Amino acid sequence: MSRLEPRKVAMTLAAPVIAIVFAALVTALVLAATGDPVWSTVTTVWDYGSKPRVIALTLNQATTYYLSALAVAIGFRMNLFNIGVDGQYRLAAFAAAVVGTSVSLPKPLHLLVIVLTAMLVGAMWAGVAAVLKVSRGVSEVISTIMLNAIATSLIAFLLSKVATDVAGSNNRGTDPIPESGHFPGIPLIPGSPLDSFGFIIVAVLAGIAYSVVLGRTRFGFDLRATGRSESAAVASGVSVKRMVLLSMLLSGAVAGLVGMPQLLGASYTYSIDFPAGLGFTGIAIALLGRNNAVGMALSAVLFAFLDASSVILDINDISKEIVLIMQGTIVLSVVVAYELVRRYSIAAEQRRVSRELASQGSPEREEVAT
Amino acid sequence: MHLVHRLHRSPTEEGVAISTSSASPTADSRRDDQGSAAVELQGITKRFPGVVANRDINMAVRRGQVHAVVGENGAGKSTLMKILYGMQRPDEGSISIEGREVSFHSPSDAIDAGVGMVHQHFMLADNLTVLENVVLGREPSRAGMLDFGAARRRIKEISDSYGLDVEADRLVEELGVGDRQRVEILKVLYRGAKILILDEPTAVLVPQEVDELFDNLRELTGEGITVLFISHKLDEVLAVADEITVIRRGTTVATVRPADVTARQLAELMVGSELPTPETRESTVTDIPVLRVEALTVRSLEGRALLEGVSFTIHQGEVLGVAGVEGNGQAELVEAIMGMRQLAGGTVSLADEDLTAWPTRRRREAGVGYIPEDRxxxxxxxxxxxxxxxxxxxxxxxxxxxxxxxxxxxxxxxxxxxxxxxxxxxxxxxxxxxxxxxxxxxxxxxxxxxxxxPKVLIASHPTRGVDVGAQAAIWDHIRTARREGLAVLLISADLDELIGLSDSIKVILRGRLVADVDPAEVTPEALGSAMTGADEKV
Incomplete structure (x- = not known):
């Protein structure tokens, strides 16, 4: 985005705004249809969601969502559909938890080893899909879905080997990571009893790195070129196989970070109730945020807010699944809206170009005869 | 009654002035008795976002004639034909068929009114017979069962009466290009078309097949069918048409008779100014080899040879043209040189370096420029x-x-x-x-x-689909770079471009280089016949 023309900004914002408004309307209709008061539901959610503690919760959840969206977006920019972020981060978090408990190192080094382990395992798991695609032409959509299922079973199997009872519950998990491997929280939200994940800093840095690498480097250019037109990229000298391998590995490495805020900032153990399904939320957020670093951050906050504040709905006897309806409608309508806006803006651009060219110098009138 | 148009060049003007006189009675038409307008277009205008594809098109096509519509690529011929065939609706203007004003909403409306179109790219199913292809979408049935007997008789009838010589039970995949085109024509006639639009019908044909097509067209018009013939190949138009309408920048600029104009005058009408020529006669060829290709062989996945033993050397300052009917290995040759295709054998070297094993990027970095066929x-x-x-x-x-x-x-x-x-x-x-x-x-x-x-430029159809001004500019750039020592591999379907720009021409046929041609001596006709393999040396 080298030129911030108002017209372009408006075009960019049009689709998500349309989608969110549309989703809000659908949600309101559903609420009205089930006999729930629409307006008071909105105010209830808003009031609850703007409490400092819930804001901190929202931010923490958004940190996780954002990392997941980044991992998905790296694939999306190259037309690769990495559905396997889910399996990748869970396997990575499990491996990181095991490594974290079994080594004892000074503080920063311990943390570094855990995080690098997670990235490595995530990359490896994604790498399986990448190798299959490059060598045998297996669609990454199919292989990553399968790898998700395999990851679930693999973790269950390995967990049964290493797990112990988590103190004070019937939960089972890995031994807790010692204090030297904790990522300290930061009191980001004034008035909140809950600290924010320190990992939010890593998430922000990852977002910046994503933006810079894709937008400003040769590697990023090759990656985006491949996503826009594989045939043109090949003709320009991009080795598509190499790019598939690299981008899948990169996507998996970032996916490895998804479980880290939770593991290093809250649970310190990988147990059977470790959050699952974050990879799929990441897909939705990447779609809504248009694979843009800032857009995905805003989308992550929106999704996290809806999740965190939906808790109040159950208390008020409104089914909190209404939030899932809203999130689902947003994703569906944003895909449609982006395509509509894209077509419209290309047509508008063509019109504008010919208009500006015509006003620059109209072609000489020619003699016309029939 | 019909319009007569005379054409003369004013010596004082750069461009061409056209004087027209309308409605002057003459009796020289060989089919005056059926000279009423089968198709009449008045004031047709069509705008697309950003462009006016057609503006104020006026033309009358008389029944039983071959009426050619000529114009540069992008002049608006195709849009006009799509309007006439109901694929686009005009923003302004009227269409009359047989004196009746019509408004087409879809091609099926056009077909019902007796207008049929043969597309440039054939739309036939290879694994079906001619008969099945012809009836596809209009299957005759009797008591709910397909009735191929009636269809077969009908096809034979049409084929015989128009001299199309089509066998109903052959598989389409066994047919050559010319045969396929006749099947397409038959398909349209089967649907009752009296007005036939042929969109660039000769683009895919070799010269001999073109002659056969023209014979067919004469038979058709002899039987009262009206043919609208879209082309930008002027010699062909002059040979086959009874009347020619010239379109330039979206509008009709003249309607002429072939007897009254030369190819050059027609071309100048199309262009609207003095013709640019690709001529580059002063030689800049040196004896320093730049691109050397030796015994290049490329096979398809099934092992069929797409390129076989292709060898040539291009020197500094040399343009090597490759002539051939499309699909004879040109695309494979380009991709092999660019490193986008696996070789079955042979080497490619730049100056003294062997780049056979290099990936595309390294070749480009070494100084290979690439103008792809499909931009x-x-x-x-x-x-x-x-x-x-x-x-x-x-x-x-x-x-x-x-x-x-x-x-x-x-x-x-x-x-x-x-x-x-x-x-x-x-x-x-x-x-x-x-x-x-x-x-x-x-x-x-x-x-x-x-x-x-770059040291070498691989230029695949560098001016395809480009207007005349841009074409001349691109030719100029290639010529300038050549003078400065660029080696160029030029692949083009435009024989004038090939002959005009190249220092030497090689003819490619079924993946092999079959002939060397001297562009200083060869005519497009001779080159065309070499491209079909009619003779091995020219």
Whole structure:
């Protein structure tokens, strides 16, 4: 985005705004249809969601969502559909938890080893899909879905080997990571009893790195070129196989970070109730945020807010699944809206170009005869 | 009664002036008795976002004649025919068929009114017979069962009465191009068409097949069928048409009789000015070899030879033209040289370096420029701004990059230079490539590939789909670079371009180089017959 023309900004914002408004309307209709008061539901959610503690919760959840969206977006920019972020981060978090408990190192080094382990395992798991695609032409959509299922079973199997009872519950998990491997929280939200994940800093840095690498480097250019037109990229000298391998590995490495805020900032153990399904939320957020670093951050906050504040709905006897309806409608309508806006803006651009060219110098009138 | 148009060139003017006199009675038409208008177009205007494809088109096509519509690529011929065939609706103007005003909403309306179209690219199912292809979509049935007997009789009847010589039970995949075209014509006639639109019917044919087609067309018109013949090949038009309408920049500029004009006058009507010529007679060829291809062989997945033992050398300052009917291995040759295709054998070397094992990027870095045949698929990122397209294919070279970083300022400044020097018509370098016209996209590609002084340029149809002005500019750029020592491999379907630009021409046929031709002596006709393999040496 080298030129911030108002017209372009408006075009960019049009689709998500349309989608969110549309989703809000659908949600309101559903609420009205089930006999729930629409307006008071909105105010209830808003009031609850703007409490400092819930804001901190929202931010923490958004940190996780954002990392997941980044991992998905790296694939999306190259037309690769990495559905396997889910399996990748869970396997990575499990491996990181095991490594974290079994080594004892000074503080920063311990943390570094855990995080690098997670990235490595995530990359490896994604790498399986990448190798299959490059060598045998297996669609990454199919292989990553399968790898998700395999990851679930693999973790269950390995967990049964290493797990112990988590103190004070019937939960089972890995031994807790010692204090030297904790990522300290930061009191980001004034008035909140809950600290924010320190990992939010890593998430922000990852977002910046994503933006810079894709937008400003040769590697990023090759990656985006491949996503826009594989045939043109090949003709320009991009080795598509190499790019598939690299981008899948990169996507998996970032996916490895998804479980880290939770593991290093809250649970310190990988147990059977470790959050699952974050990879799929990441897909939705990447779609809504248009694979843009800032857009995905805003989308992550929106999704996290809806999740965190939906808790109040159950208390008020409104089914909190209404939030899932809203999130689902947003994703569906944003895909449609982006395509509509894209077509419209290309047509508008063509019109504008010919208009500006015509006003620059109209072609000489020619003699016309029939 | 019909319109008569005379054409003369004014000696004082650069361009061509056309004087017309309407409604003067003459009796020289050989079919005056059936000279009423089968199709009449009045004031047809069609606008697309950003372009007026047709404006104020007026023409009358008389029954039982071959009426040619000629114009440059992009002059608006195809749009006009799509309007006539119901695929597009005009914004203004009226269409009359047999004196009745009609309004088509879809091709089926056009078919019902007796208008049929034979597309440039055949729409036949290879694994069906001629009969099945012809009835497809209009299957005759009796008591709910397919009745092929009636259809077979009908096809035989049509084939015999128009001399089409089509066998109903052959599989389409066994047929040659000329036969397929006759099947397409038969398909349209089977649906009751009395007015036949042929869109660039000769583009896929070799000269001998063109003659056969023209014989067929004469038989058709003899039986009262009206033929609208779209082309930009003037010799063919002059040979077959009874009347010719010239379209330039979306509007009809003249209707002439072939007897009254020469090919050159017709061309100047199409162009609207003195013709640019691709002539480059003064030789700049040196004896320093640049690109050397030896015994290049490429096979399809099934092991069929797509290229077999192709060898040639291009020297500094030399343009080597490759002539051939499309699909004889030209695309494979280009892709093999660019490293986009697996070789079954042979070597490619640049100067003294063997690049056979090099990936595409390294070849480009070594100084191989590439103007691809299909600019949308291989030459551009349509969704990206122009300055990013400047980087494409040169992602590792200054001024686009500094180390691993994209040099935005450098790339943008150089894009401005290309836009200026190559006359790319665009309001800014931030617009998307998709927003430019085809000619301007092509100029951008040419400018990009000429940047950084390449040693060799692989130019595949460099002026395809480009307007005349841009064509002349591209030729000029190639000529200038050649003078400075560029070696060019030129692949083109435009024989005039090949003959005019090349220092030597090789003919490719079924994956082999079968003949050497001296462009200084050869005529397009002789080259055309060499392309079909009619003789091995010219």
């Amino acid at each position: 949308h698929r291989h030459g551009l990122l349509l969704d990206a701004p122009l300055w990013e397209n400047r980087i494409l294919g040169h992602q590792t070279e200054p001024p686009n990059v500094k180390g691993p970083w994209i040099d935005r300022a450098g790339a943008r400044a150089d894009t401005e230079r290309i836009v200026r020097d190559y006359d790319v018509r665009t309001p800014s370098i931030d617009v998307l490539a998709a927003a430019l016209s085809g000619g301007n996209q092509q100029k951008l590609i040419v400018g990009r590939e000429m940047s950084g002084s």
